[in-house]
Amino acid sequence: MPRETKAAKSARAVEVCRRLDQKYGPVECFLDHESPFHLVISVLLSAQTTDAQVNRVTPELFRRWPTPADLAAASPAEVAEVIHSLGFYKTKARHCVECAQTIVTDFAGEVPHTMRELTSLPGVGRKTANIVLNVSFGIVEGIAVDTHVNRIAHRLALSPKTHASEPLKTEQDLLGILPREYWRDVNHQWIRHGRDTCTARSPKCEGCVLEDICPSAHLA
Template sequence: MPRETNAAKRARAIEVCERLNRRYGPVECFLDHVSPFRLVISVLLSAQTTDAQVNRVTPELFRRWPTPAALAAATPEQVAEVIHSLGFYKSKARHAVEAAQMIMSDFGGEVPHTMAELTKLPGVGRKTANIVLNVSFGIVEGIAVDTHVNRLAHRMKLSPKTHEAEPLKTEQDLLKILPHEYWRDVNHQWIQFCREICSAKAPKCGECPLVDICPSAPGK
């Protein structure tokens, strides 16, 4: 079988985005937040944890420590008591406090708004930075590739199978084939779609609006 061209992948990727945009339109961030600082901390806490679980602990977290200055003065042990229902809560508590301390010491109490500066914060990688830049500042430098986005990218064969375990490589594959105008909405629309239709264990291919263009659909 001849190798698929980038032009064919690009056409399929654009069609996925167009169909999901018609289905959902703009999708709000799934994490509750009222400021860039609270979004940074919420996304940091969401690693390997559902957004719903994070949304259950952040009201008390931000009631106690509503600002970078307040959280910077907390101890990781205090924060861990509040977020103990989350996976990896001890390391997340430490990173949350250290991130708040760096926001205070290095950035004047304001969340930075460049990729390079955001990824200096403890516990903040490129995925988190992409979400914060996009949602809080309207800056679109990349695509936040979480578990759901990664799954759809590979089921649609927009990224090589060898990159399936490396979300950062999957992101680079998507950035190469998708025009910039589509980057902004990929994360939230694809997450919504994967939660509704393209789940990990029991995808609803019979209800899927992408089944005719999906290389992984049954019978293909």
């Protein structure tokens, strides 16, 4: 099979975005939140945990500690009790408190608006920062590559197999072939597609809107 040129790959990636946009339209954030701060904490908690599981614990979490100042004054042990059903809950509880403390001390209690500042918060990486910037502030700095986006990018051969375990490299691959105007909707639309059709196990390739442009579908 001939090697795909970058131009051809870019055109195929754009077509992927066009088809998924046609199928799903605007997709809301899957994490329940009422403020940028709530979103930061929710995305932080979502690492290696489903959004549904996070949404079950955050109502009580934010009832007890609704603001950065409130959570900054909590103890990690108290927070751990509330989120103990989540994976890695002890580490996440510590990061929640430290993140809130940093927001209070370094940013006057307001969630910052830049990639550099957001990623300076404990427990916040580029994926979390991308989601917060996009959803809360309408700022598009990149693409949030979670497990669904990463899986789809590699099944579609839009990123080399050698990058499959490195989401940051996958993001750079996608940014390199997708025009900026497509970045905003990739995360939520691709997550939706990953949950509905391109599942981790037994993907529903037959009848998928991407079947004819997905190399993996031809191997299924």
